[in-house]
Amino acid sequence: MKRIRHDGVVVVGAGLAGLTAALAAAPAKVLLLTGAPLNQGCSSAWAQGGMAAALAGDDTPELHAADTVAAGAGLVDPQMARLLAEEGPAAVRALAALGAPFDRTAGGDFAQSLEAAHSKARVARVKGDQAGRAIMEAVSVAVLAARHIEVRTGTVLRGLLQDADGRVRGVVAEQDGTLTEITARATVLATGGIGGLYAVTTTPAELTGDGLGLAALAGAMIADPEFVQFHPTAIDIGRDPAPLATEALRGEGAVLVNADGERFMARYHADAELAPRDVVARAIHAEREAGRGAFLDARAAVGAHFPDEFPAVFAACLSGGVDPRKQPIPVAPACHYHMGGIVTDAQGRTSLEGLYAAGECASTGVHGANRLASNSLLEAAVFGARAGAAARDAADPGTRALSPAVPPVLPASGLQILRKAMSRDAGVVRDAHGLTRLLGVIDALEAGHGQAPALVAARLTAACALARAESRGGHFRSDAAGQAYPRRTFVTLAEVRPALKYAAE
Incomplete structure (x- = not known):
């Protein structure tokens, strides 16, 4: 070397x-x-x-x-x-x-x-x-x-x-x-x-937490890894990463509707479309899970001004066959920020x-x-x-x-397995069963490919999400919706356990 x-x-x-x-x-x-x-x-x-x-x-x-x-x-x-x-x-x-x-x-x-x-x-x-x-x-x-x-x-x-x-x-x-x-x-x-650890993300795919993982492997203290922000309005046109419909659209007056054209945010929060991002993300998730779909309607708020006022959103929509001047934009929550x-x-x-x-x-x-x-x-x-x-x-x-410490790199096949598992079990809505299952997937990938930084970052996120048995901010536990005394998470990799130890408890 x-x-x-x-x-x-x-x-x-x-x-x-x-x-x-x-x-x-x-x-x-x-x-x-x-x-x-x-x-x-x-x-x-x-x-x-x-x-x-x-x-x-x-x-x-x-x-x-x-x-x-x-x-x-x-x-x-x-x-x-x-x-x-x-x-x-x-x-x-x-x-x-x-x-x-x-x-x-x-x-x-x-x-x-x-x-x-x-x-x-x-x-x-x-x-x-x-x-x-x-x-x-x-x-x-x-x-x-x-x-x-x-x-x-x-x-x-x-x-x-x-x-x-x-x-x-x-x-x-x-x-x-x-x-x-x-x-x-x-x-x-x-x-x-x-973001690259999730199957649906608005960030560059190459961002797989390598700096976080390498620092943790070196013994650094990590804080709050369970808190992942899901942007409510990724444009749902099948692209990876998903293009983003900026929050500024809702600030300009765009509204969220389901497939029937019904505005639904008022049912979830008094501030409707301007509610905190975690609330909006869960509302959209719930509408989609119920089969009603979710769309961002900016026809009245922006309309013909889209090409000049929001050119990136306009171009992304057109690339997926959606003209936001004339029709609502299909949206879905996506991993956006850690x-x-x-x-x-x-x-x-x-x-x-x-x-x-x-x-x-x-x-x-x-x-x-x-x-x-x-x-x-x-x-x-x-x-x-x-x-x-x-x-x-x-x-x-x-x-x-x-x-020098040079850990292995998770191959593309393993990363795809991890991305699907992270979106499924450490996404907008979480529970102990899914998080334990996710840690099992990480254990298996680590056994086959070694302690890659991407797996370390995923393990920290999943293990701390499992340990936080409450719902707070971007972390929502469907099996523990109440809130405990506010506390931040401070942890080292040495303190994080594999799935088998959690399952045995």
């Missing part, structure tokens, strides 16, 4: 969190590793709604933080939510300064949309549903122009390097079939979520010396049991910058003996 000594910071992942961390690490040298070309293969580029921030005169960071806490169903860290909300406006303005073309009012202010569970219209957007790609294009240009950053595409994370004290000293990466040890003073994981992840502090530091994390693979505590709409890009920008700055200032521990 080759070895490269990098005198600086290694950042793994090129979504908004990774790129922001790389920029913030200046003047330290940054080696940015990504499997896909910039602006591809990351959820950030697919984000439609925009970035939530208190930018308007009638809004405040205190209100934004309060909405974040309320949406998180008792598990949001209020100090972290306040930090996110306070630094949010500056983060949006910084992206605008890089060239992100946010929509503006006639007076030059940020145009902002109302989304579910927000008390104010505070989502800065780009052409209705183009925020993620437009923001990423601007940041990608800045990264490519930055002299302190070297970008290596086509490079896949395969392992973490640790010394005898457990400190992370770099990574093992694979490029063109060759493994290379890359040592560095600090390592930032910005590897995204776990609230859990590698535990970090406000500077992105994990429980392992030398290892930092940011973005969806991290757990800062700002999302709790249910992420507030459009807080994800904001978190990536705010905490990505904090992680990059902290990694820049990390002390070089010097030369020590290293122990």
Whole structure:
């Protein structure tokens, strides 16, 4: 195995969190590793709604933080939510300064949309549903122009390097079939979520929780892995991944109807279409399970303006034979965001010396049991910058003996088995029987293929979902609908048991 000594910071992942961390690490040298070309293969580029921030005169960071806490169903860290909300406006303005073309009012202010569970219209957007790609294009240009950053595409994370004290000293990466040890003073994981572990997802399929799994294998503390957010309105046209009908459509007045044209959300929540995402997702799931179907009707709210106001949604619908100007859009819940992840502090530091994390693979505590709409890009920008700055200032521990760990990769056939089992048993509605069955599937796959990072991420999600015998936020247990005292989950891989031990109890 080759070895490269990098005198600086290694950042793994090129979504908004990774790129922001790389920029913030200046003047330290940054080696940015990504499997896909910039602006591809990351959820950030697919984000439609925009970035939530208190930018308007009638809004405040205190209100934004309060909405974040309320949406998180008792598990949001209020100090972290306040930090996110306070630094949010500056983060949006910084992206605008890089060239992100946010929509503006006639007076030059940020145009902002109302989304579910927000008390104010505070989502800065780009052409209705183009925020993620437009923001990423601007940041990608800045990264490519930055002299302190070297970008290596086509490079896949395969392992973490640790010394005898457990400190992370770099990574093992694979490029063109060759493994290379890359040592560095600090390592930032910005590897995204776990959407690729589910059969129905709105995220890039390659996001299978590898950063989370590798950190757990190295001994890192993991928080809240059971909390998965299912976007209510993935466009149900048989594509994998499923295209997304942004929540901004409901903010503009689009309504949910069943096959008979009946609006049904008022039967599930007083806020109807603007209820929290978990409520809307379960309502759509229930309508579909009952055979009534679910459709997003935006004919009156958007209609002929679709091509200009929501071009991504319009194009996706047309590709599936649906004209949203003339007919309702068929929708289904899909895995969209992972609230859990590698535990970090406000500077992105994990429980392992030398290892930092940011973005969806991290757990800062700002999302709790249910992420507030459009807080994800904001978190990536705010905490990505904090992680990059902290990694820049990390002390070089010097030369020590290293122990590279390169776990196996789950083959495509095994991944397809896992995806179906995850959607079936760890989806919108869960119960102990299904979760125990899922852990059995993971046990069998691990016995056949080894402890692959994707299986580790799936095991953490399933085991902690089984252990949480209550319904809270995005985690709904049909066999334990009541709520216990609010508590976050903090766990290491060593504390998670196989299915046989659960079944024996």
